[in-house]
Amino acid sequence: MSSYWSDFVKDLEPYSPGEQPDIGNITKLNTNENPYGPSPALLEAVRNQLNDDLRLYPPPAALRLKQVIADYYQLSTEQVFVGNGSDEVLAHVFNGLLNHREKGPLLFPDISYSFYPVYCQLYDISFEKIPLSEDFCIGLEDYKRPNGGIIFPNPNAPTGMLLGLEAIENFLQCSQQSVVVIDEAYIDFGGQTAASLIDQYSNLLVVQSMSKSRSLAGMRIGYAMGSAELIAGLERIKNSFNSYPLGHLQIAAAIASFEDEDYFQKTRQLVISERQRLTAQLERLGFEVLPSQANFVFTRHPHQSAEELASRLRELGIVVRHFKQPRIQDFLRITVGDESQNSLLIDALKSIVSD
Ligand SMILES: *Cc1c(COP(=O)(O)O)cnc(C)c1O
Numbered sequence: 001m002s003s004y005w006s007d008f009v010k011d012l013e014p015y016s017p018g019e020q021p022d023i024g025n026i027t028k029l030n031t032n033e034n035p036y037g038p039s040p041a042l043l044e045a046v047r048n049q050l051n052d053d054l055r056l057y058p059p060p061a062a063l064r065l066k067q068v069i070a071d072y073y074q075l076s077t078e079q080v081f082v083g084n085g086s087d088e089v090l091a092h093v094f095n096g097l098l099n100h101r102e103k104g105p106l107l108f109p110d111i112s113y114s115f116y117p118v119y120c121q122l123y124d125i126s127f128e129k130i131p132l133s134e135d136f137c138i139g140l141e142d143y144k145r146p147n148g149g150i151i152f153p154n155p156n157a158p159t160g161m162l163l164g165l166e167a168i169e170n171f172l173q174c175s176q177q178s179v180v181v182i183d184e185a186y187i188d189f190g191g192q193t194a195a196s197l198i199d200q201y202s203n204l205l206v207v208q209s210m211s212k213s214r215s216l217a218g219m220r221i222g223y224a225m226g227s228a229e230l231i232a233g234l235e236r237i238k239n240s241f242n243s244y245p246l247g248h249l250q251i252a253a254a255i256a257s258f259e260d261e262d263y264f265q266k267t268r269q270l271v272i273s274e275r276q277r278l279t280a281q282l283e284r285l286g287f288e289v290l291p292s293q294a295n296f297v298f299t300r301h302p303h304q305s306a307e308e309l310a311s312r313l314r315e316l317g318i319v320v321r322h323f324k325q326p327r328i329q330d331f332l333r334i335t336v337g338d339e340s341q342n343s344l345l346i347d348a349l350k351s352i353v354s355d
Pocket residue numbers: 084085086087088113153157183185208209210211217220221222
């Protein structure tokens with residue numbers, strides 16, 4: 001605590017990201033990174049951007065990238081917003097679109113992305129957590145009450161459980177007075193994006209990340225899709241904060257990713273099939289695994305403490321994520337790795353569980 005800090009800074013409780021260990025030779029299954037790297041064509045596109053242009057500011061509106069995203073989702077560029085990772089996009093969303101104290105608290109699930117309450121504190125947004133059901137489902141019925149906005153991840157994090165597009169559309173039909181934000185960081189691993197509903201629901205904002213399904217966590221690129229009205233609000237915030245959230249290299253990488261659809265499809269399918277294999281093997285070891293449509297599984301063992309399991313795995317060089325939080329302290333969140341990483345994990349768990 002420093003006397004240089006404002007009272008506001010003293011009171012902040014920042015988000016703590018999963019660790020990025022500096023040591024090599026570690027099996028890193030704690031932050032949902034993609035085990036398959038970006039495509040060779042993408043790396044080539046980034047290399048081609050390493051030139052004298054770096055002395056110039058990047059295009060502030062990243063219009064070429066917006067066009068590529070708009071084409072991919074059959075939208076117009078006015079319906080697309082881009083930012084420095086979806087975390088930055090979300091920060092602007094909380095600040096600009098979800099702060100409606102006069103209408104009621106912002107609503108999100110009790111078990112959800114732990115950055116949401118942090119943004120609420122940063123931007124002084126009142127919120128209320130809506131409990132998931134006993135079996136960890138989001139019950140959208142519970143969100144039909146006065147609110148200053150609604151946000152939830154789909155698939156949810158850290159459960160991995162998906163809400164179908166039909167349930168979402170039914171909900172949107174009765175919630176047209178609220179801004180509804182769907183955080184689709186994991187949608188490409190088995191869900192259907194709600195981007196197809198944007199033309200019908202001007203209150204719907206869909207946020208996506210290039211960190212997970214597009215293997216670009218190190219590049220920091222995220223985007224939001226919604227009505228021109230919502231997007232214009234985000235642009236006002238962004239242009240009051242940082243006009244150049246994406247550099248030349250990020251823009252080149254993002255465009256190249258959308259242009260290499262074959263590679264995207266191939267790696268996405270590999271993660272999905274590895275998830276199925278990992279789930280089956282965990283179940284064989286006696287673990288309960290929630291049905292995941294993400295690139296991670298959320299799992300608990302009937303007789304082993306999750307904290308203990310995480311620390312035994314760590315001794316064996318495998319890092320997973322454990323949340324010391326009511327309702328989920330018995331669970332581990334394990335990123336789906338590639339075949340050899342998942343096999344290492346299963347072998348390690350086998351030795352621990354049979355001890
Ligand atoms: C990973 C994640 C993000 C942030 O992704 P970045 O684009 O890397 O900032 C946002 N929401 C959820 C639910 C996530 O899991």
